[in-house]
Amino acid sequence: GNSVTQMEGPVTLSEEAFLTINCTYTATGYPSLFWYVQYPGEGLQLLLKATKADDKGSNKGFEATYRKETTSFHLEKGSVQVSDSAVYFCALPLGAGNNRKLIWGLGTSLAVNP
Amino acid sequence: DAGVIQSPRHEVTEMGQEVTLRCKPISGHNSLFWYRQTMMRGLELLIYFNNNVPIDDSGMPEDRFSAKMPNASFSTLKIQPSEPRDSAVYFCASSSALSVNEQFFGPGTRLTVL
Numbered sequence: 001g002n003s004v005t006q007m008e009g010p011v012t013l014s015e016e017a018f019l020t021i022n023c024t025y026t027a028t029g030y031p032s033l034f035w036y037v038q039y040p041g042e043g044l045q046l047l048l049k050a051t052k053a054d055d056k057g058s059n060k061g062f063e064a065t066y067r068k069e070t071t072s073f074h075l076e077k078g079s080v081q082v083s084d085s086a087v088y089f090c091a092l093p094l095g096a097g098n099n100r101k102l103i104w105g106l107g108t109s110l111a112v113n114p
Numbered sequence: 115d116a117g118v119i120q121s122p123r124h125e126v127t128e129m130g131q132e133v134t135l136r137c138k139p140i141s142g143h144n145s146l147f148w149y150r151q152t153m154m155r156g157l158e159l160l161i162y163f164n165n166n167v168p169i170d171d172s173g174m175p176e177d178r179f180s181a182k183m184p185n186a187s188f189s190t191l192k193i194q195p196s197e198p199r200d201s202a203v204y205f206c207a208s209s210s211a212l213s214v215n216e217q218f219f220g221p222g223t224r225l226t227v228l
Contacts, residue, residue: 046217
């Protein structure tokens, strides 16, 4: 089945700093790729997705590009805010024939200081 | 539209007691997932249903855990008897047939077993 490796945290940044959270994957074919975010005390929510190679997903100032050459889907934001403090999860479907089940990264905790 | 609803939000119980967690998925969604999240083990998929039928319960820790989905709008996760190591946040999520990998999470139930 597919797998995902996500950068370990925690990551601590000052407000307005640039953010990168690395995510690499192994997969059969070209499955959709996802970033989910979990704010303190809440459930996960979809942040952005990309459904095919070279696609760029974006939302709330965050971006991630589906790069098949490097099998990566790194999350970036040019200027983080205190409100971006959360845990970020990279995910992809388990594999063909079982694509309802997602494989999750371990999560990267981000703390943004004012 | 209401999101995924979970109850209770917090549960404190003593070892050996039965615990029942409840979930109402988003109307029209046909897949339902139960997750457990701890600091030590991260996010773990316990079981998921498709069209009310359990598809994959390989993540259920042991026979003390059971899950049911009697209809499309309700599911339960039961732990009997509960143990301190079951203390965690339990999330329910649902997804639709049109977008099977976009999972919508509930707010979670924080379970503490004393």
